[in-house]
Amino acid sequence: xxxxxxxxxxxxxxxxxxxxxxxxxxAALALQEEGILVPTAKQISDRAxxxxxxxxxxxxxxxxxxxxxxxxxxxxxxxxxxGGNRGGMLADRIDRAVERHADAYESVKNVVxxxxxxxxxxxxxxxxxxxxxxxxxxxxxxWLPELKSVSGETREAVDAIASFEMWNRLRYHQGLSKKxxxxxxxxxxxxxxxxxxxxx
Amino acid sequence: xxxxxxxxxxxxxxxxxxxxxxxxxxAALALQEEGILVPTAKQISDRAxxxxxxxxxxxxxxxxxxxxxxxxxxxxxxxxxxGGNRGGMLADRIDRAVERHADAYESVKNVVxxxxxxxxxxxxxxxxxxxxxxxxxxxxxxWLPELKSVSGETREAVDAIASFEMWNRLRYHQGLSKKxxxxxxxxxxxxxxxxxxxxx
Numbered sequence: 001x002x003x004x005x006x007x008x009x010x011x012x013x014x015x016x017x018x019x020x021x022x023x024x025x026x027a028a029l030a031l032q033e034e035g036i037l038v039p040t041a042k043q044i045s046d047r048a049x050x051x052x053x054x055x056x057x058x059x060x061x062x063x064x065x066x067x068x069x070x071x072x073x074x075x076x077x078x079x080x081x082x083g084g085n086r087g088g089m090l091a092d093r094i095d096r097a098v099e100r101h102a103d104a105y106e107s108v109k110n111v112v113x114x115x116x117x118x119x120x121x122x123x124x125x126x127x128x129x130x131x132x133x134x135x136x137x138x139x140x141x142x143w144l145p146e147l148k149s150v151s152g153e154t155r156e157a158v159d160a161i162a163s164f165e166m167w168n169r170l171r172y173h174q175g176l177s178k179k180x181x182x183x184x185x186x187x188x189x190x191x192x193x194x195x196x197x198x199x200x
Numbered sequence: 201x202x203x204x205x206x207x208x209x210x211x212x213x214x215x216x217x218x219x220x221x222x223x224x225x226x227a228a229l230a231l232q233e234e235g236i237l238v239p240t241a242k243q244i245s246d247r248a249x250x251x252x253x254x255x256x257x258x259x260x261x262x263x264x265x266x267x268x269x270x271x272x273x274x275x276x277x278x279x280x281x282x283g284g285n286r287g288g289m290l291a292d293r294i295d296r297a298v299e300r301h302a303d304a305y306e307s308v309k310n311v312v313x314x315x316x317x318x319x320x321x322x323x324x325x326x327x328x329x330x331x332x333x334x335x336x337x338x339x340x341x342x343w344l345p346e347l348k349s350v351s352g353e354t355r356e357a358v359d360a361i362a363s364f365e366m367w368n369r370l371r372y373h374q375g376l377s378k379k380x381x382x383x384x385x386x387x388x389x390x391x392x393x394x395x396x397x398x399x400x
Contacts, residue, residue: 117316169363188388
């Protein structure tokens, strides 16, 4: 019995430790979503209801925390971009891909901006961000296989125009509505891909 | 005599104080240019060779410092965008405007990224960034008066494509050379402005 009781105590401790680790990650993401794009260890611990010592027992530095948060949400964010009706005419597929991107970018906006604000500081965030960008690039080719036969420069221009950075520029820095931003991107992508195919 | 000596002491103090203020601003900008996009008060004081007390006597918080740095460099940055031969055919003016922007964006890159990483935190940086964007927009219309008669959506698309955010996307996130990035932007702007004028 004594051995089983010990095991129970250890399991209980492990469970509590895992719960407080998750609470810290969720607190960091909640703060980012509320607009505190780069929360401090103090702000996160307070929100999670754990002490600073517990925080740094789970995460040796802020980079380790932001990496864990990135891993935690990756699956749910990738789902935002997947699926959709990917058949039919090029123009219709461009419309649907742009609309799907728009919804996804709006959902992840603050967490992406929080990551971008810290890319200069953490190798691991740069690595993950690069991987996400390559994933989105492949996903757009799944929507628009026509992109496999455009010129290299057109392909890069399409990648930039379809990016979160372009979306955020239109929405945040230029203050455009979601609808106007979507229209602009649809128009640009159609004329670029048509123009490239007509010219080749 | 005694009054004059006192005045000399006060002037000397004021001069030293102004010198240490400038040393702090210059240290912050130097650290950003070296890639520490969001330097801390400690890093800046160490670099400037002043104590933390002196730092916070000059700047009540980091926002005040970054605002002062922004003011300090604005004139020299604006000069990067001014001038150039703004006459001749539309295509030639697009070429020259894109090349001038490219050189300017490359020079100011780290300081702009440092500002962007902190826009969420400081009202005054958002205000100044918005004003700079409006200035660049007017400057592009000076290069390309044709923009005054394109559709609203084309005008916004041009603004986004000519922006620092687009430049940084191509150069940093997509890893393109300066030359490729310039070619992509020239091609996009020409086909957008021509397309809009043909359609109107």
